[in-house]
Amino acid sequence: MSSKHIDVLKLATAGSVDDGKSTLIGRLLFETDSLPQDKLEAIENSSKRKGYDYPDLSLATDGLLAEREQGITIDVAHIYFSTKNRRYIIADSPGHVEYTRNMITGASTAQASIVLIDARNGVKEQTARHVFINKLLGIKQLIFAINKMDLVDYDEAVFNNIVDQITELLANQEVNDTNWCAIPVSALHGDLILKPSDNMKWYTGTTLLGALESTPIEDLSSDEHSRFFVQAVIRPKTKTHQDFRGYAGKLTGGKLSKGDHITVLPGLQTGQITDIQFFNESFGTAYPGTSCTLCLSNDIDISRGSVLVKTDEVPELSRSIKATLCWLDNTNLNVTRKYYFQQGTKTVQAKVNSIDAIYDTAFQAASPNRDVLDLNEVAEVSITLADPIINDDFTQHRSTGRFVLIDSLTNNTVALGLVRNKTELP
């Protein structure tokens, strides 16, 4: 399924309330000819019924009844469109502060982000929050779309002022290794979305789509070392495969080949790969990102949650880790309670021992004066685990350096964590 497929860029969009994010995406869909006739007609009819003077392109993405009633975005919508060169998957997230957890959901799988800024308002707290979340999640490509330029008379000075604000914001948050650009647009009228704008001849840079088309596509499974999380053990017990025993899982990081010596975590047993199978075919080497089934030379106690690594790349295991934690639940973090800690396919019990710093409204780490975390707060924490887990730093191993906390009473996913064992507290 590879030859005929063109590149896919996964994008996240973020913006404050009424920045015109849904309109911007609707405009991208409209101008790239991605809106089918019947959908376009539905938008036109609905706009007419509401008495609007023009088709409300935001209706292309706002899917839920409440969203259409209130004219806002509540949940992450996934939107698909393509050009000749690329396919795009946009995770369109709400900008309201109370839906920050959805924004994190949307951004967690993205390779690049579009951050919307209302030209009339400039950089706001929400902008800073979005930049901060992009930084936490390791998104290295940021496109700032300065929208509603039509409402500031397409004024170059307004744009330049906002670019200065962005520069300052990125410096304050020490965002150093990120590519970014800023583009003045009007989503409503289509200026600089696909075509250059007669209203902004002073702007010589690329259009929004031009920026998207030239954004490098980062391989999110290309970690430094191989990590193979076992999802299920395959034992067919059929006449043709009576003794077959294979370990089904997904490979991240480096390649694995037949003959490689592997170590099983956390038990540290060793073995050798005798076969790499996928759909009754045998392979010599598996590349990162593949879901396959491994067979080993000897019978080892391996079950769901075990991790296979190369024997010369065994990572540190630990029962206590440091992490950046984003709290995503209405119920506060409680340091006296136990949570489930899920890393890959492995789940262990955990306790947040201490909150070492909480990020303040300017997104700077500050000493905490309390031991609870509220919805949408981000903190540096220390966690103790019932069993050892792989202590991989998120910046080096995206697949293992991330985890979620699950409330053992409600079963809700309450927090996202990013393991931080290399970097000191900011």
Added chain:
Amino acid sequence: MSNNVLIQHPLESEAIYIMREVVGQFDRPVLMFSGGKDSITLVHLALKAFAPGKVPFPLLHIDTGHNFKETLEFRDALVKKYDLHLIVRHVQDSIDRGEVIEEKGKYASRNSLQTHTLLNAIEEFKFDACIGGARRDEEKARAKERIFSVRDDFGQWNEKKQRPELFDLLNGRINHGENVRVFPISNWTELDVWQYIQEEDISIPSIYFSHWRNTFERDSLIWSVDDDIVYREPDEEISLKQVRFRTIGDMSCTAALESTASTVEEIIEEIKTSRLSERGARIDDKRSEAAMEQRKQQGYF
């Protein structure tokens, strides 16, 4: 000894990862099989995910009694070919027991009735995870669906209380009585499915290809003639047309398209140049702007 290299398309790898998470995290999963191309693709992915083992969960088909006969024939042949375990539950039984009432009139369809039969089946077999072929690009309410989507003990989808789903970390923990709907091909587009069908040489029901059919026209849509199933006004005239189906639901809620596409390759060409959306011929979606969202809240998949 082979030294060939395994590289997968990210969408295939993701779908297989999700299927394996279902088997790893749940006790009683089931694959919701409609006989359409998306659920057929799911069966193919399940075969791949667990080879050389068998597919480790049954297929559940909610038979509305309004199915195309080609779909049912295809279903039975597929089950036989791959030695799958099929469970069928009938909407007719729910009607006979007086649990639901058949719709009447011009637009009568059993589409929304099947939710009841589905929820009953989930309860009967105590299924905790139901794998479905819904895709986010199909419809705007589906665009907001998580990959693991928790339903309460009434089968309801609460769109405002969805769990955050981060990276590829899927949380399948549920409370007693709840179940999870799982969508392994969430991120595939219609075109991805067809290209996969082409590359993997997957068989699909014949009605996806161009054929001659007795039809009548209503609301600019082409309806199938079957006087036992589809209500037709006396003045709605029958005409023989060369058509195919782009999606397959019930006969009473799926309109046909005029088409001469008789191979998967021709279908792909047709979709690429089509100005109509995939569900543009779904009569069930045309009831209101939020038809799908409302059905989902009630437990539809």
